[in-house]
Amino acid sequence: MDINRKVMKVLVYLFGSLGDTLVAIPALRAVRRHFQNAELVLLQNVQPGNIVKASEVIPENLIDRYLSYENKPDKMSKFSGFYRLWRRLRGERFEAVVYLVISERPARSVFRDKFFFRSCGIGKLIGFRPFSKDELYPIDAEQRPALTENEAVRKLHRLELDGIEAKPEEDLQQPLLKFSQSEEEKARLWLAGQKSDSRLIAIAPGCKTQANIWPLENFIEIGSRLIATENCELIVVGGKDEHEMGEKMISAWGKGINAAGEFSVREAGALLAACDFYIGLDTGTTHLSAAVGTPCFAIYGERNNPGHWYPLGSSHSIVFHPVACAGCRFHVCPLPDHPCMTGISADSVWENLMTFIQHLRRPESEK
Template sequence: MPAFWALRGHFRDAELSLLCDVQPDAGIVVARDLVTQTGIFDRILTYPRATGLLRKFWSCSQLAFRLRHLRFDTLVYLAPIARSEPQIHRDRRFFRACGIRRFIGMDYVFRPPPRADGRPLPELPREVDLLLDRLRRSGIPVPPPGRARLDLALTEADEARLDALLADKAIDHSRPWVAVGPGSKMPAKRWPEDRYGAVVKRLIDRYSVWPVVFGGPEDHACAERLIASWGEGTNAAGWPIRAAAAALGRCRLYLGNDTGTMHLAASAGTRCVAVFSARDYPGRWYPYGAGHKVLRKRAPCEGCMLADCVDRKMECMRSIAVEDVSAACCEMLDETVRRDGL
């Protein structure tokens, strides 16, 4: 989002189009879901993420035909830093074949230092700031690191949609809400469910918070189990993305894994207590902005990039104790009490 806002701020009178893939059966949030109602883009173009050589060829051919027909002047390249040099050259050739001649953000892509056996991985800048740096190197003004605009431009209609969802939910509006995000598409990113249960129970006993569990439809059963263990709470798993963002904005803090819900909470201005695995470089996907707390333990295998940790049984996640996460949450809520009261 920060790169999108920077582009709209710079190209105020241009017609901006977003090109992104869609994965209807994957159950994941894609860029289109986030920006449709923000007013940043004038048009959103999508293409299916195809599998198999023939399907990929057909998908690319159709996309190339559409892009040539629309006659774009410029491509702003915002692929993640994981994109390799051969992939970048491939993409440049493809878009040149589509008639595009000007490229922004393609000449420099940050490369993380290689992993050295026995040495801890260095902390990287946020992925958001790395993307903004590419725009800066192309002459586009961007905010300083950590200070970019992140919001989804939520409206009164989004708040009304949330109120309609809450109308038939058991929820206590008189108590401070705490967002809980126990899920992830990647098992290696999930802190054990029972530990979330234990931490939130302590917060209920100490601060009388009202837990609201967020996530995708696949997290609904987990949310039900947690709420049953607490004896109270609201299941918001599977809510529409903008209504979920509005609800996260009403929470005093977010407690959860490194997942899209965490970034959505940060975009809503809610401070995060985020539990991270060591599968990736530290820093890269930490919640954006100030005031967040990240719990991450180093492990000999850090940087593994595994989606599912079988051999070590999630050693890095299991080494994060309930007491440490609870203390981080209490510190954040105590700050809120001193500043605003509960």
């Protein structure tokens, strides 16, 4: 498809969690480069709970302004909300819409969204190709979930099918996020107030998806070993929901810094950028750490194909435990012992973590 570069008003549709937003930044770079002179307006779904809005994360140079809508749970409120949104979008007279939702969105939902935006009077529809099951969930020769491309790369490929050129070396370049002087200053002053001059290691024990949780006592054990062997200060990161977990960890360690819930998302990113490395789970904070260029040691289950939701970049290490139920894609594990996460012992994590730390200490020329 030959997309007219003279288009002057483009809607970008993106919704989801913090991680979903961060992995869309490479695609947003490609869209911004293609529509250099257009006004880019991002439509975001404001969800209940502590869900981060895209406008709180995305770099200012990529999006010119934001439109928001709330997806109400009851049918009447949902219908009236979509009607108001439909009228608003028709009134805006967008010339094109770029679809950056997650690749796993069902085909019927993609076609419904396509019909909705077409009914809003938008002529050019970009990125609405649904992925097949075989593309989303490939299987290897042993009938296990096979390694697949990162979600960020999938978004770029989908744009290319509709004529938006991807430049991987440029679009995927780290860091994805950079910070204002005030954001960096707040993180620096806060750290100075903690009166620690040791190198910082960030730990994020929390996770909103039950199937991705690793036992808190294991995080405490790993932290205790780091304190005993490394000249470091452990800093617990995450949202307000993780603050109490941080207090329990620090109480068990006898030292440490609890930053969970203390910062906005971007300020937390500036804090993570000051850390030597990060330890966490399959969650948004891991993607935030990767987005600022901090090496990640991540503990993952096997609910998804490997690679798909790994932190973006080459300086990370992923540890997992193979199980027969790999690729289940459940958000809540139906098995009482939750084998893919409880099967990851503190000892195995420690062994892999030591290898990760040794790799980080090697000169760049030897990596």
